[in-house]
Structure formats: structure tokens, C-alpha cells
Amino acid sequence: MDNPGCVPDISRPALPLLHGQFARSLSSTQSIASAFGPGTSTPSSWKASNWLRGTPDTSPPSSGAGSPELKPKPPPEDCGVSPVLESLGAPEVDERVKNICFVGAGFVGGPTAAVIAYHNPEIRVNVVDLNEQRVAAWNSAHLPIHEDGLLGVVRLARDGTLSVSISSPELEHPVELAARQPNLVFSTDVVRAIREADIVFICVNTPTKLHGLGAGSMADVSAIESASRTVAQNARKGTIIVEKSTVPCGTARMIQDTLCYHRPDETFEVLSNPEFLSEGTAVENLMNPDRILIGSAQTLSGFRAAAVLGDLYAAWVPPERIVTVNTFSSELAKLVANTMLAQRISSINAVSAICEEIGHGADVDDVSLAIGKDARLGPKFLQAGIGFGGSCFEKDILNLAYLARELHLDVVADYWLGVLRINEYQRQRFARKVVHELNGSLRGKKIAVLGFAFKDGTNDTRNSIAIHIIKDFAEEMPQEVAIFDPGCSSAEIMDEVRNAGLGPSQAESIKICSNWRESVQGASVVCVLTQWKHFRGCRIGGPQEPFAADSNAINESLVRVLQSNTTAITEMQIRGLEATLRGREVSTLPEDPLGRLKPMSECPKDCTSCRSDAGTIHDADAVDWVEVAAMMKEPRWVFDGRNVVNPIELQGLGFRVRGIGKGPWVT
Ligand SMILES: NC(=O)C1=CN([C@@H]2O[C@H](COP(=O)(O)OP(=O)(O)OC[C@H]3O[C@@H](n4cnc5c(N)ncnc54)[C@H](O)[C@@H]3O)[C@@H](O)[C@H]2O)C=CC1
Numbered sequence: 246m247d248n249p250g251c252v253p254d255i256s257r258p259a260l261p262l263l264h265g266q267f268a269r270s271l272s273s274t275q276s277i278a279s280a281f282g283p284g285t286s287t288p289s290s291w292k293a294s295n296w297l298r299g300t301p302d303t304s305p306p307s308s309g310a311g312s313p314e315l316k317p318k319p320p321p322e323d324c325g326v327s328p329v330l331e332s333l334g335a336p337e338v339d340e341r342v343k344n345i346c347f348v349g350a351g352f353v354g355g356p357t358a359a360v361i362a363y364h365n366p367e368i369r370v371n372v373v374d375l376n377e378q379r380v381a382a383w384n385s386a387h388l389p390i391h392e393d394g395l396l397g398v399v400r401l402a403r404d405g406t407l408s409v410s411i412s413s414p415e416l417e418h419p420v421e422l423a424a425r426q427p428n429l430v431f432s433t434d435v436v437r438a439i440r441e442a443d444i445v446f447i448c449v450n451t452p453t454k455l456h457g458l459g460a461g462s463m464a465d466v467s468a469i470e471s472a473s474r475t476v477a478q479n480a481r482k483g484t485i486i487v488e489k490s491t492v493p494c495g496t497a498r499m500i501q502d503t504l505c506y507h508r509p510d511e512t513f514e515v516l517s518n519p520e521f522l523s524e525g526t527a528v529e530n531l532m533n534p535d536r537i538l539i540g541s542a543q544t545l546s547g548f549r550a551a552a553v554l555g556d557l558y559a560a561w562v563p564p565e566r567i568v569t570v571n572t573f574s575s576e577l578a579k580l581v582a583n584t585m586l587a588q589r590i591s592s593i594n595a596v597s598a599i600c601e602e603i604g605h606g607a608d609v610d611d612v613s614l615a616i617g618k619d620a621r622l623g624p625k626f627l628q629a630g631i632g633f634g635g636s637c638f639e640k641d642i643l644n645l646a647y648l649a650r651e652l653h654l655d656v657v658a659d660y661w662l663g664v665l666r667i668n669e670y671q672r673q674r675f676a677r678k679v680v681h682e683l684n685g686s687l688r689g690k691k692i693a694v695l696g697f698a699f700k701d702g703t704n705d706t707r708n709s710i711a712i713h714i715i716k717d718f719a720e721e722m723p724q725e726v727a728i729f730d731p732g733c734s735s736a737e738i739m740d741e742v743r744n745a746g747l748g749p750s751q752a753e754s755i756k757i758c759s760n761w762r763e764s765v766q767g768a769s770v771v772c773v774l775t776q777w778k779h780f781r782g783c784r785i786g787g788p789q790e791p792f793a794a795d796s797n798a799i800n801e802s803l804v805r806v807l808q809s810n811t812t813a814i815t816e817m818q819i820r821g822l823e824a825t826l827r828g829r830e831v832s833t834l835p836e837d838p839l840g841r842l843k844p845m846s847e848c849p850k851d852c853t854s855c856r857s858d859a860g861t862i863h864d865a866d867a868v869d870w871v872e873v874a875a876m877m878k879e880p881r882w883v884f885d886g887r888n889v890v891n892p893i894e895l896q897g898l899g900f901r902v903r904g905i906g907k908g909p910w911v912t
């Protein structure tokens with residue numbers, strides 16, 4: 246289509262052009278100055294990106310709407326992003342981003358929007374979703390996602406705060422912290438939110454395709470297509486579009502095509518800004534990200550858009566952690582990051598199989614410890630277990646392998662698919678060994694399953710390894726499989742069980758318990774399938790983690806800020822202050838030591854979420870293995886699929902314990 250308004254984008258070649266065209270494009274970390282050749286400075290007459298709608302601006306970079314004076318600056322010399330951002334300048338004050346929109350209020354959209362809103366109090370953040378129930382939950386006291394610290398962040402940005410007076414021995418006199426206005430809004434009004442936005446983040450789901458071409462391996466981008474269409478039809482001129490979802494390489498180009506089709510006379514910048522948070526630690530990851538990756542077209546307006554997006558993050562992320570590359574590299578990097586993390590898990594799980602067979606005390610945890618000390622390998626993601634679950638690793642590996650196949654790189658595709666083969670092998674091995682140790686039959690036996698979520702710290706049950714293992718157990722016709730998970734509601738677990746394709750009699754044997762006692766009572770075997778710390782035991786196990794307060798004194802620079810100008814204080818500084826107070830005042834409410842949060846409105850009397858929350862156990866309900874020993878049938882088998890229990894101590898209590906990668910299974 247003849248489309249003069251569409252900016253040519255060298256970062257979005259069609260797949261067949263990948264090699265040639267990319268080789269000719271700018272190198273990913275090239276600064277804008279070098280793009281114009283040696284000795285050439287950034288031209289002052291370049292066309293500003295459309296969102297600015299004004300005269301080109303070459304002033305120094307903005308300090309971010311939410312952090313006027315206190316942002317860590319200047320960036321170090323080796324910073325990956327600063328040359329680009331510095332050379333581009335910042336928008337005029339009255340042209341700064343005022344309104345952003347997240348399309349998709351899921352595991353990524355909700356928490357990411359909340360943290361951006363939290364750190365940018367002057368920007369209105371609209372989060373929209375087609376799912377009314379989900380939106381209603383985001384507007385209530387019962388968020389649809391259980392993540393440590395999320396409710397506090399959401400309440401603060403969504404409801405605003407009270408003004409508070411702070412007194413402390415370090416301060417000469419009490420200081421007033423002004424009330425904060427609400428700036429986070431959840432709604433189903435997708436069109437309106439898009440119309441009002443300067444930046445639109447697309448955070449919709451991208452599962453693996455289930456039907457038709459590429460079924461079982463290709464990503465289903467229909468939600469991206471639909472969201473992009475709505476954006477293309479409604480976005481204001483010059484709105485920056487950001488793909489936050491994990492997508493196949495080339496999706497930014499597809500979004501750009503949709504925009505060009507609907508708005509042929511206008512230009513829009515499409516950025517890739519993949520998310521790297523892990524569930525269970527989402528708030529911590531968003532507050533302290535290893536990096537923020539921004540992929541843009543390697544054009545002036547592409548760099549400019551990247552700088553505008555980077556500025557949102559610069560409110561709390563140190564500039565050297567904001568990395569800019571081209572769009573395609575960014576899309577690919579996300580798939581590669583997940584694939585390589587999964588590859589590490591499969592590698593250590595492959596080692597665990599060797600340890601189990603080799604005997605002589607070989608222990609996979611010792612191997613992890615030993616190799617993790619090598620700085621080149623590092624200690625993370627070396628925990629052997631029953632395999633990785635969750636909604637992303639498998640689909641992203643399939644996505645990368647599909648790309649390799651499309652490019653006729655079959656050996657490469659097979660290499661990555663090996664990661665999935667080991668994952669499946671690992672969980673099948675676990676289920677088979679349980680049956681084998683129980684004399685080859687589960688008939689008439691009760692199996693207690695502790696843990697259903699795909700990992701601890703989350704209520705996400707999507708693609709959990711547990712359901713596959715439970716299915717294998719159910720096929721052995723046991724008397725009962727009694728599942729307990731401290732983070733998931735019965736309804737969530739039941740949904741997964743229903744979708745697992747079990748026959749009626751197998752499904753009948755499955756029971757979901759509201760506490761661990763119910764699950765282990767009369768069981769012949771306990772299988773630990775999620776690494777919840779509750780399962781380590783309340784009377785045994787490792788030492789309690791110390792309270793993580795950095796310092797017990799309010800540092801001098803904070804005292805200066807508090808005493809001179811509390812309007813300049815950032816949420817990051819208030820967090821530091823709160824951590825200090827928490828360490829000092831153990832009696833104060835831990836989540837809100839300054840008392841800034843507004844009281845929440847009461848739920849209706851018949852609130853079902855209140856009822857199911859009441860059934861959720863907390864730290865006080867850690868499993869008591871001494872009690873378990875008295876409740877189980879002998880010989881009291883424990884199969885620890887996550888290596889969370891202390892086998893020596895449990896053996897001392899009369900259990901027969903089998904862990905992952907710990908010596909021969911058959912004694
Ligand atoms: N779950 C995770 O921990 C991570 C996920 N990702 C990626 O982020 C993306 C989103 O993942 P999740 O948040 O887990 O998915 P999700 O399924 O929890 O949320 C997606 C939301 O988008 C909504 N939606 C779909 N189409 C829409 C439309 N046209 N308009 C408005 N709303 C629409 C759905 O109703 C749903 O609530 C995926 O690509 C995923 O791979 C990336 C990093 C971490």
C-alpha cells in the first residue's frame with residue numbers, strides 16, 4: 246500500500262531479510278552521534294517525534310516527571326544508554342508524558358503499571374482490560390494477583406495517601422509529608438484510555454497456538470493483533486506504542502503495519518520493552534530491575550521515543566541499567582533470556598539424574614554449590630527439582646525453536662527443544678520413581694501433595710508441573726490424591742484439575758484440602774511439589790532469615806531532604822525511610838509504618854474473596870513434620886521434588902526420604 250506517512254523502519258525487516266538487511270543496519274549500541282558519522286553532532290533541525298508536536302528540542306535529558314531533583318546522576322561513562330538519551334534532549338516541560346495506558350491487566354500489566362504509577366506520581370496511569378472481573382478485583386482489596394508488597398503499591402497509587410507528620414531523633418522538628426493524589430486507574434474503558442494516552446503499553450497474553458498452522462509451537466498473537474487494531478483506530482496522533490508482551494520476532498513490525506493501514510498519513514513509533522519480572526518476586530524485580538530493555542527503530546524519531554520511554558523508568562532505575570538496542574534484537578533477547586534460564590534448569594536436572602544413578606553419595610545440591618562459585622556460572626537458577634513450569638518458559642522456547650525452524654536452522658531448533666525434552670523427562674522420572682518405591686502400585690493408598698503453584702510466592706497455577714505428576718498418580722488408581730497449596734485457592738486448583746483431561750474415576754480420587762493436616766492425615770506418601778518455605782518445617786530446617794533493614798539510622802542526605810523540601814522526596818526515598826522505621830518499631834504495622842495508606846472501604850458481608858482469603862494459611866501454619874510423622878501410615882514416605890526438607894532430620898523422625906539428585910533411590 247502506498248503509505249507516505251509511514252516512517253521507513255530499518256529495524257523491522259521481513260524474516261527473509263534478517264541476515265542481509267540487519268548486517269547493514271546500525272549496530273545495536275551505536276549512539277545517535279556516531280550514526281551521523283565521525284565528528285558530526287546531532288543535527289538541530291531534525292524532525293521531532295510526533296508525540297512532541299512542537300519544535301525540535303535538544304535540551305538536556307529530563308530528570309523524569311516523578312523525580313525532579315533527586316535522581317541519581319550523572320550516568321557513568323560506560324552507560325549503555327546515556328549517549329543516546331543525552332544527545333536527544335528532553336521534551337519541554339508542558340509536553341512531558343502526562344498520561345499512559347496499559348492494555349492488559351494481567352500478571353505483567355497490573356504490577357508493571359502499578360510500579361510505574363508509584364514512581365511517577367504526576368503521570369496518570371490507566372490500566373484497561375476486557376475482563377470485567379479482573380478489573381473489579383484490581384479495584385478491590387482482593388487483587389487478582391498475589392505478590393508480596395503489591396497491595397501496598399497499588400493502594401498508594403490507586404487510592405492516594407494521607408498527609409503524615411514524620412518525627413525522628415535525627416530530625417530537628419517533625420516534618421509534614423503531603424498527601425499524594427491517586428494516579429492509577431483500572432477500568433474496562435479500553436478505547437477512552439487509548440485515546441487519552443501519550444504512551445500505550447500492550448501487555449496482552451501471547452500463548453502458544455493450539456490450532457492450525459504452527460499449533461503447539463508458534464505463538465498466538467491474536468490478542469496482540471486485536472489490541473493493536475484498537476490502538477491504531479483510537480490512539481492520538483504521535484502516541485508511542487510499546488510492546489510489553491513477549492512476542493515473536495517481527496511483531497513490532499506487524500503492529501507498525503496495522504498502524505500504517507489504519508492511519509496511513511501519520512507516523513507512530515513502536516518500541517519493544519520486554520518484561521523480565523518473575524512471579525512471586527514481581528514487585529521486588531520491578532523495583533530493582535537488572536535492566537530495562539528498550540528496542541527502537543534506529544532512526545531519530547525511534548531514538549527519541551526510546552528516550553521518552555526511558556525517562557519514565559529513570560524515575561527510579563539507575564540510567565546504566567536502561568539499555569537500548571534495535572527492535573528486533575530486543576524481541577529476540579527476551580526469548581533468548583527465558584530459553585537460557587530454562588536451559589540452566591534442564592542442565593542441572595540432567596545432572597540430578599546422574600547423581601541418582603551413580604550412588605556413592607553424589608548430591609546435585611553439592612554440585613550446584615560447587616559450580617555456582619565459579620563467577621562465570623554464578624549460583625542462580627541451579628536448583629534441581631521436578632522441572633520448570635509456568636506460563637512462559639515452555640512457550641518462549643517453542644517460539645524460539647519455531648523461529649529457528651522457519652529459518653531452516655533445524656539443528657538449532659532441536660538444540661533448544663532438548664531443554665523441553667529434559668524437563669518432561671524429569672517430571673516423568675519423579676512420578677515413576679514414586680510409584681516404583683511404593684511397590685509399583687498406588688491402589689488403596691492416599692498420596693498427599695504439598696504444593697500446586699508452579700513456584701512459591703505466587704497463586705499462578707498455569708502450566709504447573711504438579712498437574713502432570715498428579716495426573717500420572719491418578720492413572721495408578723490411588724485411593725486419594727490430597728492436594729494442599731498455601732497460596733492457591735481451591736477454585737484455582739480445581740480449574741486446572743478439570744482441564745487436565747482426567748477420566749471421571751480418576752478425577753474423583755482428587756481432593757483439594759484447605760490445610761496441610763487434612764492432606765497428610767492417613768497418607769502413605771507425601772510429595773513436595775512446590776518450594777514453599779512452609780514445607781521446610783516449623784521445628785526444623787534452616788535459620789530464620791534476618792530482617793533486611795539496611796541501616797537503623799535515617800541517613801544524612803534523607804534528613805536534609807526531609808528538612809528542606811518534602812515535595813522533592815521520591816517514593817524510593819520514602820521506602821528507605823519506611824524500612825528504617827520498620828527495623829526500629831517492630832510494633833508498627835510492617836506494610837505501612839508511616840501510616841500513609843488510606844483505610845480501605847469494607848467488603849460486602851458475603852464477599853467470597855474474604856472467605857477464600859481466610860482459608861489461606863500464612864507463615865504460622867508451616868508444616869510440623871513431627872506431627873506429620875504421627876499422622877502418616879508407615880513407612881512414611883516423603884518424596885521431596887524441590888529439595889526443601891532436611892532429609893537427615895526427617896529420617897531422624899522416622900521418615901523415608903527421597904530428594905532430587907541425592908544418591909540412589911532404591912535402597
Ligand atoms: N506472567 C509473567 O510472569 C510474565 C509474562 N510475560 C509476558 O507478558 C505477556 C502477558 O502475560 P500475563 O500478564 O501473564 O498474561 P495474562 O493472561 O495474565 O494477562 C493478559 C491480559 O490481557 C487481557 N487482554 C487480552 N486481549 C485484550 C485486549 N484486546 N484488550 C484489553 N485487554 C486484553 C486479558 O483479558 C488478560 O487479562 C505475555 O506475552 C507473557 O509472555 C513477560 C514476563 C513475565
Ligand SMILES: O=C(O)[C@H]1O[C@H](OP(=O)(O)OP(=O)(O)OC[C@H]2O[C@@H](n3ccc(=O)[nH]c3=O)[C@H](O)[C@@H]2O)[C@H](O)[C@@H](O)[C@@H]1O
Binds near residue numbers: 524525
Ligand atoms: O517471561 C516470563 O514469564 C518470566 O519467566 C521467568 O519467571 P517465572 O516463570 O515467573 O519464574 P522463575 O523463577 O523463572 O521459575 C520458573 C520455573 O522454574 C523453576 N526453577 C527455577 C529456578 C531454579 O533454579 N530451578 C527451578 O526448577 C521454578 O520452580 C518454576 O517452576 C523468568 O525468570 C523471568 O525473568 C521472566 O520474565
